[in-house]
Amino acid sequence: MVRLSGFSIEAVFGCVPARTTDNFTVTAALAGDEKAKAIVQATGFPVRRSVERGVDVLDLMRPAAERALDGIARDEVGGVVAVSFSAPERFPSLAARLQRDLGLPRTVAALDLGMACSGYPYGLMVAGQLAATSGRHVLLVDGDVQSAHVDVGDVATLAVMSDAATATLVAPTGGVSHFSFLTDGSQGDVLRCPAAGPIHMNGFGVFRFVAADVTTFLREFMAATGDSPDFFVPHQANMYMVRQLASSLGLSDRLLSSGPSFANPGSCSVPLALAAGGFPGDANGVRDFNLLLAAFGAGLSASAARMDVSSGMRRGVVEI
Numbered sequence: 338m339v340r341l342s343g344f345s346i347e348a349v350f351g352c353v354p355a356r357t358t359d360n361f362t363v364t365a366a367l368a369g370d371e372k373a374k375a376i377v378q379a380t381g382f383p384v385r386r387s388v389e390r391g392v393d394v395l396d397l398m399r400p401a402a403e404r405a406l407d408g409i410a411r412d413e414v415g416g417v418v419a420v421s422f423s424a425p426e427r428f429p430s431l432a433a434r435l436q437r438d439l440g441l442p443r444t445v446a447a448l449d450l451g452m453a454c455s456g457y458p459y460g461l462m463v464a465g466q467l468a469a470t471s472g473r474h475v476l477l478v479d480g481d482v483q484s485a486h487v488d489v490g491d492v493a494t495l496a497v498m499s500d501a502a503t504a505t506l507v508a509p510t511g512g513v514s515h516f517s518f519l520t521d522g523s524q525g526d527v528l529r530c531p532a533a534g535p536i537h538m539n540g541f542g543v544f545r546f547v548a549a550d551v552t553t554f555l556r557e558f559m560a561a562t563g564d565s566p567d568f569f570v571p572h573q574a575n576m577y578m579v580r581q582l583a584s585s586l587g588l589s590d591r592l593l594s595s596g597p598s599f600a601n602p603g604s605c606s607v608p609l610a611l612a613a614g615g616f617p618g619d620a621n622g623v624r625d626f627n628l629l630l631a632a633f634g635a636g637l638s639a640s641a642a643r644m645d646v647s648s649g650m651r652r653g654v655v656e657i
Contacts, residue, residue: 338515338516338517338557339462339515339516339517339563340471340513340514340515341396341462341465341466341513341514341515341516342469342511342512342514343465343468343469343470343509343510343511343512343648344464344465344466344468344469344475344507344508344509344510344511344514344631345508345511345512345645345647346461346505346506346507346508346611346644346646346650347474347506347507347508347645347650347651348403348404348405348407348504348505348506348650348651348652349503349504349505349506349608349611349612349650349651349652350401350402350404350405350503350504350612350651350652350653350654351401351445351501351502351503351505351605351608351609351612351613351653351654351655352394352398352399352400352401352480352501352502352503352504352654352656352657353386353397353500353501353599353602353609353654353655353656354386354387354388354389354396354397354500354501354647354656354657355386355436355656355657356384356386356387356388356389357385357386357570358384358386359383359384360373360376360377360380360382360383360384360385360403360496360600361373361374361377361383362534363495363496364376364377364492364495364496367490367492367495368492371648372471372492373380373492375611376492376493376496377496377540379495379575379577380497380568380575380576380578380600381575381576381580381596381597382496382497382499382575382576382597382600382601383597384426384549384598384600385496385497385498385499385599385600385601386499386500386501386599386600386602387484387499387500388482388500389560391439392425392482392484392657393423393425393482393631394421394431394480394481394500395431395434395435395438396426396657397480397482397500397501397502397657398419398431398435398478398480398502398504399435399438399439399503399653400502401436401478401480401502401655402415402476402504402657403437403439404480404503404504404653404655405504405506405651406428406439406476406477406506407504407515407651408423409474410442410444411439411440411442411535413474413529413607414441414442414445414473414475414476415444415445415446415467415468415471415473415474415475416445416446416447416464416467416468416471416473416475416476417432417435417436417441417445417446417448417474417475417476417478418432418447418449418450418463418467418475418476418477418478419431419432419435419447419448419449419450419460419478419479420449420450420451420452420457420459420460420465420477420479420480420604420605421449421451421456421476421478421479421480421481422451422452422453422481422520422530423481423482423483423486424449424604430447430448430449431478432447432448432449432478432520433447435447435476435478435553437506439476441476446467446471448463450463451479451632452604452635452638452640453530453602453603453604453633453634453635453636454528454551454574454604454632454633454634454635454636454638455518455572455604455633455635455636455638455639455640456479456603456604456632456640457479457572457605457607457608457630457640458516458518458607458630458631458632458640458641459507459518459640459643460477460479460604461477461505461507461516461630462516464476464477464505464507465507465514467507468507468508468509468571469509471509472509473508473509474506474507474508474509475506475507476502476504476505476506476507477505477506477507478502478503478504479502479503479504479505479507479604479605479607479608480500480501480502480503480602480603481602481603481604482498482499482500482604483498483499483500483536483603484498484499484500485512486530486534486535486536486628487534487535487536488497488534488535488536488537491535493538493540494535494536494538496600497575497600497601498536498600498601498602499599499600499601499602500602500603500604501599501602501603502560502605503605503608503609503612505608511644511645512640512645514643514645515558515561515562515642515643515644516640516641516642517554517558517561517640517641518638518639518640518641519550519551519554519633519638519640520636520637520638520640521546521636521637521641522636522637523639524542524546524636524637525635525636526539527539527542527543528542528634528635528636528637529635530545530635530657536577543574543578543634543637544578546633546637547574547578547582547624547633548581548582548585550637550639551582551631551633551639552563552582552585552586554639554641555582555586555629555631555639555641556586556601558629558641558643559586559629562643564627565587565588565591566588566591566627566628566629566643567587567626567627567628568591568592568593568612568614568626568627568628568629569583569588569591569592569593569629570593570608570610570611570628570630570631571583571592571596571606571607571630571631571632571633572604572606572631572632572633572634573593573594573595573596573600573601573602573606573607573609573610574601574633574634575592575596575597575601576596576597576640579592579594579596580592582631588629589599593610593611593614594610594614595609595610595613595614598613598622600615603630607630607631607632609654611628611646611650611652612652612653612654613652613654614652615655624647624648625645625646625647625648626645626646626647626648627643627644627645628642628643628644628645629641629642629643630642630643630644630648634653
């Protein structure tokens with residue numbers, strides 16, 4: 338358990354490709370209508386978003402980052418943390434590219450994290466530490482262009498993996514947040530992506546990990562951090578898995594999801610749900626809500642965070 342204080346989420350914005358693909362049509366062409374119908378029903382993803390040729394993850398990160406930084410002086414930013422496994426180059430880092438493109442000070446700390454599915458709580462913990470200790474805002478960007486790494490003949494991944502990016506502006510003020518992590522590298526082959534691709538996924542192996550290990554992990558985390566959250570925001574692996582997990586935790590009525598609109602864009606599915614979702618705050622938008630953020634998958638790994646956010650938090654999703 339990691340306990341941190343002195344930071345909060347001020348804004349979270351998503352950026353998704355305008356191109357929408359009908360999953361039934363594409364899957365039926367590969368596996369027939371009957372199997373396509375079963376896959377779409379099981380995943381809960383009728384559509385997914387994918388970039389046009391030549392568009393990379395930075396092209397999705399920049400618009401989200403610009404929206405998150407709206408109204409913030411560039412010299413108030415003390416760090417950039419980028420979470421992604423699909424950088425177009427091994428180096429310079431995505432964070433360094435964004436420092437340049439966004440006109441941020443040369444004094445910012447800039448680093449990348451490559452956690453794939455579990456990355457957002459990891460990135461949020463690092464960004465929160467930077468914000469709390471530097472007294473400056475930190476930009477946390479998270480995104481992947483997964484369409485460049487899927488096997489176009491594998492319906493198990495083709496109908497699930499989508500493209501998106503998000504930007505979270507972390508402010509150097511706030512209350513207490515908690516983080517916890519789970520890693521089982523012995524099951525790494527269940528979900529992996531070689532350097533040259535493509536993504537390989539044993540769907541049953543992932544489901545078994547989530548149903549057993551992740552469920553227990555999150556139950557213990559909830560017990561250690563107090564009352565049930567106002568909202569449960571999990572990684573959008575697929576909607577059947579997400580709903581089963583929420584039900585097992587007794588949080589079905591508190592589930593916040595983005596999967597039916599954006600499918601599974603990797604680790605940024607958690608902040609994308611925050612960016613796209615609404616919170617039933619009062620007329621002044623000042624009510625705080627406690628969130629349980631949960632991410633899981635490649636590693637095999639899981640991560641979780643408990644923190645408060647304001648209903649007045651700036652948020653939204655843009656298309657390019």
